[in-house]
Amino acid sequence: MSKETKRTFTFYSAWDYEREEKDLDRASEQGWQLLKAGLFSSKFVKNPDLRYRYQLDYREIEDKARYLETFREQGWEYVDSTFNGWHYFRKVYDPDLPEEAYRIFTDEESLREMNGRWIRLALGMGAVIGAFLLAYLVWMILRPKLPTLFFLLSFLLLSVMLVRGALVMKRSETRRARSHEGAIFLTFIAAILLCLITGTVLAALRPSMNSDMQAGSVDRPIVDERWNEFSAPYTDFYYLDLEFEAPVPMTFRVLDKQGGVVYSASGVSFCEKGIRLRLPRGTYEFSMDVSSGYRLDLKIR
Amino acid sequence: MKRREPLSESYFYILLCLARGDNHGYGIMQMTEKLSGGEVTIGSGTMYGATDNMMKKGWIREILSGGPGQDRRRLYHLTDEGCEALQAEIARLRRMLNNAEEE
Numbered sequence: 001m002s003k004e005t006k007r008t009f010t011f012y013s014a015w016d017y018e019r020e021e022k023d024l025d026r027a028s029e030q031g032w033q034l035l036k037a038g039l040f041s042s043k044f045v046k047n048p049d050l051r052y053r054y055q056l057d058y059r060e061i062e063d064k065a066r067y068l069e070t071f072r073e074q075g076w077e078y079v080d081s082t083f084n085g086w087h088y089f090r091k092v093y094d095p096d097l098p099e100e101a102y103r104i105f106t107d108e109e110s111l112r113e114m115n116g117r118w119i120r121l122a123l124g125m126g127a128v129i130g131a132f133l134l135a136y137l138v139w140m141i142l143r144p145k146l147p148t149l150f151f152l153l154s155f156l157l158l159s160v161m162l163v164r165g166a167l168v169m170k171r172s173e174t175r176r177a178r179s180h181e182g183a184i185f186l187t188f189i190a191a192i193l194l195c196l197i198t199g200t201v202l203a204a205l206r207p208s209m210n211s212d213m214q215a216g217s218v219d220r221p222i223v224d225e226r227w228n229e230f231s232a233p234y235t236d237f238y239y240l241d242l243e244f245e246a247p248v249p250m251t252f253r254v255l256d257k258q259g260g261v262v263y264s265a266s267g268v269s270f271c272e273k274g275i276r277l278r279l280p281r282g283t284y285e286f287s288m289d290v291s292s293g294y295r296l297d298l299k300i301r
Numbered sequence: 302m303k304r305r306e307p308l309s310e311s312y313f314y315i316l317l318c319l320a321r322g323d324n325h326g327y328g329i330m331q332m333t334e335k336l337s338g339g340e341v342t343i344g345s346g347t348m349y350g351a352t353d354n355m356m357k358k359g360w361i362r363e364i365l366s367g368g369p370g371q372d373r374r375r376l377y378h379l380t381d382e383g384c385e386a387l388q389a390e391i392a393r394l395r396r397m398l399n400n401a402e403e404e
Contacts, residue, residue, distance in 0.1 A: 057346050066363070069375055070352070071345040073327035104346030109309045113350055
C-alpha cells in the first residue's frame, strides 16, 4: 500500500528554529508526519493516527551512537538531519505529560551553548561577507564610475541586513532564541548576486567611450605640435586602437594635464589594437613630433 | 588551587548521581528528578551536551557494560577529577549557606 506523501518548500533561518518546531507540531496534528528534513524542502507522510512533538538540535556529533542513545532513552525518535547540522527529533504526544517533557534543553546554559554554536557560524559568515563588501567598497572608491551609486545602495542594504542579523542573534542569545541562519545567508547571496548583476548590466549600459579620430593625411599644420584633446569622464581602463604611418620615424604620445607621458609609440609605421591604459579622470592630449606627411588612425574605447 | 567556576544545576546533579554509582543517561535523569523533588529535569539535549563536556574535562568516563549477548548499556563513571569537582562545588555551596546563616 503506497502512503500519501507531500513535499513542502519552506526555508527557515537558524533563528527561526522554534517556529519550525511549532510548524512541525502543527503539521503532525493535521496528520502530516515528517519523513525527511532538508534545508529548503521537507518531505511528509500522511498518518492521521499519530501526533508528535518536535525538537531541533544543532551540533556537530562526534559519537552518533551515544548521541542517539541519549535521546532514545528519553523517548525521542530520531527523524533526520540536514547536511548543515540540524537534527530533528520527535516524541509521541501524550497530553498527560508536562510541557517540559517535550523540551530537549532544560537549562539556560545548554540552550545558550546550542544557540552559541550557530550564532558563531552565522557571525563568521557575516564577517566574511562584510569583508567582501568592504573590499568591494574600497575598490569602488578607487575606481569610481557610474554604477557606484547602485553598488553603494546594494552595499548599504547588505550592511543593514548584516546589522539586523547581528541584532536578532544578539537578542536570541539573551532571550530564548526565536530565529534563522539561512535567511541571512540566502538573502546575502541573493543580494550579492543582485549587486553583481546590476553592476554588470550597468557597466554594459555605461555611455560608451568611442571616439574615432583620423588625422593629417597631407600637410596638415599642427600648432604647437599638439593635435587633439581627449577627456576621460571617469577613472577607468581605456583601450586604444592606434595605427600610423609617416615618411620619417615619428613618436605619438598621450600626455596628461601636467605634460606627463602616459603612453608613447614610435616608428615609421605602427599598428596595435587594444592598447590598455588606465587613465584617471581628466583631460589628455595627443602629440606627434612630425608636422606633416603622416597618416594616423586612432580609436578610443 | 585555582578557583573553580560554579557548576550548573544539571552538571551538579549529574556528578552527584554518578557519585552514587555508575549510571546511564536515563538513570541519571530519573535520579535527578527524584532527588530534586521534580524541581530539576535534564532533557536529552542538555544531557548529551553536559556529558560531552564533562568527558572532555575528564570528570566522567564512558564504560560499556555487559558482555556479548547481554544487554549492552552505556554507563557513565565518575573519575577522581570529577569527584574533586563535585567536592569543590559542595564546599562552595556549604560556604555560601554558612555565610547566609551567620548572624
